[in-house]
Amino acid sequence: MNDAVRNLTMVRDRIADAAREAGRKPKDVALVAVSKTFGADEIRPVVEAGQRVFGENRVQEAQGKWPGLKDAYPDIELHLIGPLQSNKAREAVALFDVIETVDREKIAGALAAEIAKQGRRPRLYVQVNTGLEPQKAGIDPREAAAFVARCREVHGLEIEGLMCIPPVDENPGPHFGLLEKLAGEAGVEKLSMGMSGDYETAIAFGATSVRVGSAIFGSRAYPGA
Ligand SMILES: *Cc1c(COP(=O)(O)O)cnc(C)c1O
Secondary structure, three states: OOHHHHHHHHHHHHHHHHHHHOOOOHHHOEEEEEOOOOOHHHHHHHHHOOOOEEEEOOHHHHHHHHHHHHHHOOOOEEEEOOOOOHHHHHHHHHHOOEEEEEOOHHHHHHHHHHHHHHOOOOEEEEEEOOOOOOOOOOEOHHHHHHHHHHHHHOOOOOEEEEEEOOOOOOOOHHHHHHHHHHHHHHOOOEEEOOOOOOHHHHHHOOOOEEEEOHHHHOOOOOOOO
16 A cells, blocks of 8 residues: 555544544544645545545645646545735636635735636635744734634625644644634634644644645655745
8 A cells, every 4th residue: 555545544543533532523623635745646546545635835836736636536625725825816716625824805805806706616714823923824813803804894705714833843732722712703613723743632622624744645855845
């Protein structure tokens, strides 16, 4: 069996165990397999093993590998988990089924315009910069609920959930707890949080989806990618 397929089975088992341990149902935690930097040939066996939800962080990179796979497997659900520039809104709306990185007014406006134009409606999450890191995308946590409301009221966008990436050098638990609290304030249901190193913790804090890359596909040649 292919390494990534073996890893996938292990990650799924650990997700199910973490969910049960938290008194939750395994089916209530979705696995987003993060395939950035890996090519279609490396992704295909994971699709063939039954995984259907994938994450990519760059629009252009995703355009190079996903259209063919999506044609072959129409039930694939592709998530954009990296920063979105407003000049890429057209391509993002055309390719992605879920965009997890709405984090400012300009992007909300650009997405609303493209959704109206294309008649395609990706599900949307607002990214929150829970650690207030200057180099990181995401809205200030203190503005998250008001921003979700503006997305709805000003731009007519339905926001499904919140997403965060805790600072690498901190205990992630408090960040996950904060995101859960903000989702309650903003009136959204879904929580995208937890990566290879901390997805079990995220599940304990209520993650409804975890984004797992290297624990499935192996380490990336460009770790910063
Ligand atoms: C790369 C990436 C992941 C996956 O990271 P791993 O540590 O490899 O699991 C998750 N979320 C985002 C936003 C990413 O860019």
